[in-house]
Amino acid sequence: MTAPLLDIQHVTKRFGGFQALSDVSLAVETGERFGLIGPNGSGKTTLINCISGVLRQEAGRICFEGGDISDWATHKRAQQGIVRSFQIPKPFTSMTVMENLCIPLEYAAKHEADIVSEAMDILKQIGLESKAGVYPADLTQVDMRKLELARAIAAKPKLPISDEAMAGLSSGEVDDILAILFSLNAQGITIIMIEHIMRAVMRFSERLVVLDAGEKIAEGVPEDVVNNPAVEKAYLGE
Numbered sequence: 001m002t003a004p005l006l007d008i009q010h011v012t013k014r015f016g017g018f019q020a021l022s023d024v025s026l027a028v029e030t031g032e033r034f035g036l037i038g039p040n041g042s043g044k045t046t047l048i049n050c051i052s053g054v055l056r057q058e059a060g061r062i063c064f065e066g067g068d069i070s071d072w073a074t075h076k077r078a079q080q081g082i083v084r085s086f087q088i089p090k091p092f093t094s095m096t097v098m099e100n101l102c103i104p105l106e107y108a109a110k111h112e113a114d115i116v117s118e119a120m121d122i123l124k125q126i127g128l129e130s131k132a133g134v135y136p137a138d139l140t141q142v143d144m145r146k147l148e149l150a151r152a153i154a155a156k157p158k159l160p161i162s163d164e165a166m167a168g169l170s171s172g173e174v175d176d177i178l179a180i181l182f183s184l185n186a187q188g189i190t191i192i193m194i195e196h197i198m199r200a201v202m203r204f205s206e207r208l209v210v211l212d213a214g215e216k217i218a219e220g221v222p223e224d225v226v227n228n229p230a231v232e233k234a235y236l237g238e
């Protein structure tokens with residue numbers, strides 16, 4: 001049996017005396033569409049920060065492609081393919097959409113012409129090709145999210161993490177972003193989605209894990225998870 005792409009084993013994270021994650025274990029298989037949900041403050045961002053290396057867990061370990069990456073710096077994890085698409089897009093404002101995309105591609109040290117043609121391919125893939133020469137300040141909100149996803153794709157991720165990439169978008173715009181994520185996954189890319197928009201995360205995820213107060217309270221296919229009494233209680237209260 002092959003190892004999971006990401007294997008989180010008994011991770012505990014404290015902030016001072018506050019325990020934000022308690023003995024959380026989960027595995028994400030290669031090629032999977034994996035959803036991480038939970039009420040506000042349940043520990044989702046903390047867990048993602050431990051995966052990307054922004055935070056270090058006090059106990060437990062995080063394995064990627066079969067090896068323990070718990071001691072790896074953030075940039076090493078990113079180089080190995082763990083790429084997070086941020087909730088608040090942070091493009092370089094003085095650069096066009098195309099220039100923003102060329103930066104991650106330049107790390108691959110290709111010829112200039114190859115970089116531009118690869119950047120254009122990515123823009124076409126996500127429907128932003130007509131905005132190649134536009135500056136981020138002139139993009140709509142949904143196009144900003146698409147640019148953020150494009151930058152994540154340019155980094156050739158093995159494990160992109162979509163962190164509330166759809167917050168504040170209209171229903172049609174949510175469908176646009178979902179279509180991009182589905183097409184990425186169809187190319188074999190494993191995706192973790194953290195999302196408060198239930199319709200989106202339910203439709204997208206093949207498997208869900210639910211956190212509540214730093215603990216994993218449910219795991220399974222979306223239909224089972226939403227009907228789990230512990231999950232209903234976590235979201236709705238007693």
Ligand SMILES: Nc1ncnc2c1ncn2[C@@H]1O[C@H](COP(=O)(O)OP(=O)(O)OP(=O)(O)O)[C@@H](O)[C@H]1O
Pocket residue numbers: 015018020038039040041042043044045046047
């Ligand atoms: N740097 C920090 N110092 C102290 N407490 C923190 C820190 N970061 C997060 N917390 C606390 O840890 C808990 C989990 O926060 P976290 O941001 O991981 O939750 P979340 O599930 O991502 O919430 P949301 O859905 O609202 O983004 C919260 O109670 C939060 O206040």
